[in-house]
Amino acid sequence: MPGNQPTRMIWRDITLFDGIATLPAPMGVIVAGERIERVAPMSELDPETLAGCTVMASGGVMTPGLVDCHTHLVFGGSRADEFEQRLEGVSYEEIARRGGGILSTVAATREASEETLFAAARPRLQALIDEGVTTVEIKSGYGLSVADELKMLRVARRLGEALPVRVVTTLLGAHALPPEFKDDSDGYIRLVCEEMIPAAAAEGLADAVDVFCETIAFSVAQCERVFEAAEAHGLPIKAHAEQLSNLGGSAMAARHGALSADHIEYLDEAGVAALREAGSVAVLLPGAFHTLRETKLPPIAALREAGVPMAVATDANPGSSPIFDPTLMLNFACTLFRLTPQEALAGMTAHGARALGLDDRRFSDLALGRIEAGAPADLCLWNVDTPAALAYAVQPGRLRQRVFNGEVTHD
Numbered sequence: 001m002p003g004n005q006p007t008r009m010i011w012r013d014i015t016l017f018d019g020i021a022t023l024p025a026p027m028g029v030i031v032a033g034e035r036i037e038r039v040a041p042m043s044e045l046d047p048e049t050l051a052g053c054t055v056m057a058s059g060g061v062m063t064p065g066l067v068d069c070h071t072h073l074v075f076g077g078s079r080a081d082e083f084e085q086r087l088e089g090v091s092y093e094e095i096a097r098r099g100g101g102i103l104s105t106v107a108a109t110r111e112a113s114e115e116t117l118f119a120a121a122r123p124r125l126q127a128l129i130d131e132g133v134t135t136v137e138i139k140s141g142y143g144l145s146v147a148d149e150l151k152m153l154r155v156a157r158r159l160g161e162a163l164p165v166r167v168v169t170t171l172l173g174a175h176a177l178p179p180e181f182k183d184d185s186d187g188y189i190r191l192v193c194e195e196m197i198p199a200a201a202a203e204g205l206a207d208a209v210d211v212f213c214e215t216i217a218f219s220v221a222q223c224e225r226v227f228e229a230a231e232a233h234g235l236p237i238k239a240h241a242e243q244l245s246n247l248g249g250s251a252m253a254a255r256h257g258a259l260s261a262d263h264i265e266y267l268d269e270a271g272v273a274a275l276r277e278a279g280s281v282a283v284l285l286p287g288a289f290h291t292l293r294e295t296k297l298p299p300i301a302a303l304r305e306a307g308v309p310m311a312v313a314t315d316a317n318p319g320s321s322p323i324f325d326p327t328l329m330l331n332f333a334c335t336l337f338r339l340t341p342q343e344a345l346a347g348m349t350a351h352g353a354r355a356l357g358l359d360d361r362r363f364s365d366l367a368l369g370r371i372e373a374g375a376p377a378d379l380c381l382w383n384v385d386t387p388a389a390l391a392y393a394v395q396p397g398r399l400r401q402r403v404f405n406g407e408v409t410h411d
């Protein structure tokens, strides 16, 4: 289909999940060029309008292209051995303290050339695309030196040029303490602030800056320094916070206007209030919760009550979430976190886009994650009866058509 597709296309008689709510069939969606031109019940589309359109499909469930707003899919090596250790009872934190975990991926990533990293990441990203992802965030964080972090970000950018997907890059220099700074974590934070962030900004390689605020990573004060450096370079911020303990990293990030606080199993009431006040998104990562067999649930009811938007993402990475399947995450978000299927879908569309600043809120006028007139035509048509069925069954292969920026890429 790519190359010779019609200029005006209609999907007719569909059930529509528009990013927030379900509009029952029969709805029609008209795409002209790269944008959505019209979204309306079929009864409101007159014969003249329909006559100028090529019918791409009749029936089915349409959603916005999925937005996976939290991944670490560029990395070297594998951590299958640690998976085995965890099955023998060694905890994620203990593995990290022994110098494994993130640091073992850092060693393999430093070792790998840009080419090797690109070749390894490409099929991982393709797996997400084949299950409906049209926008993906990719973090650095396994380089932990200026050169290696930039190398990772370059690979992420190249992936976005090579494949039909929007790639948003995030510099995660403050992910773990590299061995050469073993006894000098403040020294490493200085490197992140004074060299890494300026270098990534100068080369235009980072769309945002992230930190890992945790007892096994960096303190709230250190993360705040990173945020101040990001702000000085005009880069939006986000945080891995309250994953394994409650340090108050989310509230601090919210005070700095963070796009999102991610993981947040240990988020307390004050943290929920801070996210609400800042308009930050709570990014839920059920893949990590599942893989690490966590027991502390994120405060879903409090977030819901406060009206904090909840996003859902794969967290695809070699350690805590080696899962490259977005629709499985919809299911996990419901079964593990008790989101409704509609909330889970909004989490991987409209709210996922907001967690990246791509919802026309502050950093972009793209309005991704929504099916509405004027928005970029990133769409998925699914072989399911209802939007909820996408979260209900764990069944890859239900994507019938995928439209990226007005181009049909899967048919």
Ligand SMILES: N=CN[C@@H](CCC(=O)O)C(=O)O
Binding pocket: 072, 101, 102, 105, 212, 240, 243, 288, 315, 317, 318, 319, 320, 321
């Ligand atoms: N929490 C910190 N960072 C990653 C894990 C990375 C890893 O274990 O390699 C996460 O989002 O889960």
Ligand SMILES: [Zn+2]
Binding pocket: 070, 071, 072, 240, 315
């Ligand atoms: Zn992460």
